[in-house]
Amino acid sequence: MEDQKKSLDDGKLVAMGKMDLSKAFDSLPHSLLISKPRAYGLNNCSCALLQDYLTGRSQRVKVGDELSCCELNLRGVPQGSVLGPLCFNIFLNDSSYFISRVSLNADADVQQLYGADSDHADSDHADSDHADSDHAESDHAESDHADSDHTALYASLDHELKEAIQWFSKNGLMASHSKFQLLVLGSTEQDFSFNIAGQQIKKCGDVDLLGVNIDYKLCFDKHISSICSKNMLVTTYKTLYGTAPYLGSLLEERKMAYNLRGTLKLSLPRVTTSSYGL
Secondary structure (H helix, E strand, C coil): CHHHHHHHHCCCCEEEEEEEECCCCCCCEHHHHHHHHHHCCCCHHHHHHHHHHHCCCEECCEECCEECCCEECCECCCCCCCHHHHHHHHHHHHHHHHCCCCEEEEECCEEEEEEECCCCCCCCCCCCCCCHHHHHHHHHHHHHHHHHHHHHHHHHHHHHHHHHHHHHHHCCCCECHHHCEEEEECCCCCCCEEEECCEEEEECCEEEECCEEEECCCCCHHHHHHHHHHHHHHHHHHHHHHHHHHHHHHHHHHHHHHHHHHHHHHHCCCCCHHHHCC
């Protein structure tokens, strides 16, 4: 996030594609997961230990009182374990070798591709002593330069998105295209929309990333409002929960008073005007 903020402060246009994997931790093929650490230089004993840790596990499904047969699990890492996230990161590590035009940031089953155009905000194409026509020509040239940079950024991101999808497919992972999101930080006339495996991906005003809502201005208004709303709900719940015993006793007292009033009303004689000789 700091890279995007710095680029935006420098007057650059930033585009980020958020990719989502379907059942990422459950989809890692054991054969590839064991061969990749070996390619990185892990010795045979360590690879054998990792293989023993992953293989030989079985699973079955229970529906009501019926149980299916046990089947060997040939994919995935045990979730909730210490080695699980480490194995997942090792498995994804070589994906960065295939992404060269933009940057890649991988966080568990969510990956982000992001890049920025060249810095055109600080370029000065006109001298202060030039005529007005020269200024107009310079502004027009700067605008064309910015548009070309935005087009180049779009082309790079489009290319790398397709490269990432291809890498996922070759490594036994399945991308959830319907959950892909695109965020553009800055102003541009370039149409940042992509067609990935028949799924149209258009830019949106904000994305949720690891529990943080990021908007196209990086002002975090929606995220702050969400946090404040949750805190108000928690405070209200704690207040009501804390006063519950007192509210309960108060209601009990009112109920007793109501019952007592009904009892007195039934036991007292009815007063009429004839009783007093009126």
